[in-house]
Amino acid sequence: MSLPAFIREKDGDLWLTEVESGHLRLEWKLKRVLHYERSPFQEIAIVETETFGKALVLDGVVQTTVQDEFIYNEMISHVPLAVHPRPERVLVIGGGDGGVVRECLKYPSVRSIDMVEIDERVTAACYEHLPELAGWIYDPRVRLRFEDGVAYVRDCKEQYDVVIVDSSDPFGPATALFQEEFYRNVRRVLLPGGVMTCQSESPLFYMPVLKNTYRILSELFPVTRTYWASVPTYPGGLWTFTLASLGPDPGDGGFRERIRDGETRYVTADLAEASFALPAFVRRGLAD
């Protein structure tokens, strides 16, 4: 197996270098490289790190590790699924590692999950090497579609109770997932009373992305609320999600009882509610 430029051997050890904007680099010592390929969209690597276990790496950026993936995947999934009083039809845009699908399947009202991932190779690699994440993608309730999520919602004739936008950072393949046209189409594919959530980046590194996402959504939806979690392996750590709704409002607190926290590692009913209490600088930034 050839190695990508972001993995190097030094003194007999393998190190993955993750570059943050040229000014901050993370170096992860690896036990081994489980998989590497170039897909038509990106470089895909699955590695085993010493500190955080196995990890999916796209174009040199760590997307998820088995040690802390549950924080991101639970928070982006459970909150909208509990805010909607009875989600049956779910659309996941992105989420190729399968972690969001795994969480959605915990809600017994969910009858179908359409997962639209642009890069089939990501899902195939995760199914093989990260079964902790992707092991549920062949559940009979899941329909996999390997195509562009932006085009999918533009042309889509179906409608959903909940849409979850699990994108990578707003560069490369994911750029259009942060633009108004995309969210306008997301609103269109929602059933009455539908709820959507997207990841809206770190307010420390990408406050303009969060502000822009929040602005777009609050112009399109009657209810828009940002919530947050601490995701250790993402730079900035403090991570936001933004929920927008055609009906139910998490502000009324009624979703607490519907959180399925029996088998979660991060989410509890208390924590889900607490996650809407934003740090002062985020609240101020969004109020501008």
Add this chain to the structure above:
Amino acid sequence: MSLPAFIREKDGDLWLTEVESGHLRLEWKLKRVLHYERSPFQEIAIVETETFGKALVLDGVVQTTVQDEFIYNEMISHVPLAVHPRPERVLVIGGGDGGVVRECLKYPSVRSIDMVEIDERVTAACYEHLPELAGWIYDPRVRLRFEDGVAYVRDCKEQYDVVIVDSSDPFGPATALFQEEFYRNVRRVLLPGGVMTCQSESPLFYMPVLKNTYRILSELFPVTRTYWASVPTYPGGLWTFTLASLGPDPGDGGFRERIRDGETRYVTADLAEASFALPAFVRRGLAD
């Protein structure tokens, strides 16, 4: 100025390498090194990073950056100062960078702050190069004592309403600040109804430290509560604090109104209350 081993020049740029347990390294590009010295206790550097602004670095570990120090300093200070109904006398153990003192001075009931820092050189360097943090240490309400915090509380004849233990990680000079004898003495120097808080590390990297701290405190105090924040520049990101009290209980929520969040950047009354909702794996870990 000579440079420490953890700062190196590469291709004309300065890079600080922070080593986490030999398996994870952070490399920070620096604009410049403002200060470097070897004190009797540790290597002290103050640098200007590209991404997080100026930073205090002790023995190669980034302690605080001007970009995100407010999160840690506000959370370790405002919560105990608001849980106590009327804090007048405050003891700060450690906190040599001055950030905790700055926050404590925001509470008008506070009449005196004794800050006991083992390494006078840390405070002197911060006063010179990090006035954003240390600029308040000569306030007439502050008394600086440069001595061992463990010996100070052991021999102390004074008593306090609030004790804040702002230690570095449980290695080197700070080891004893995580042990039972120290906390027994902290309890002894508290006035009736007194409240203490300590930083209790990241549950992802140091769950045993958190569990041990929580166990010691809950054996010594009638009220013990862990709360948390997202501190981007600390490895693990998700950071805990543990509050122990001889009287007031944050669980009754009465402290909300006393949070002085007029001039904070992270803390709000909502967020302070929300910070006691622990991630499921932390709650489970503490219940064991």
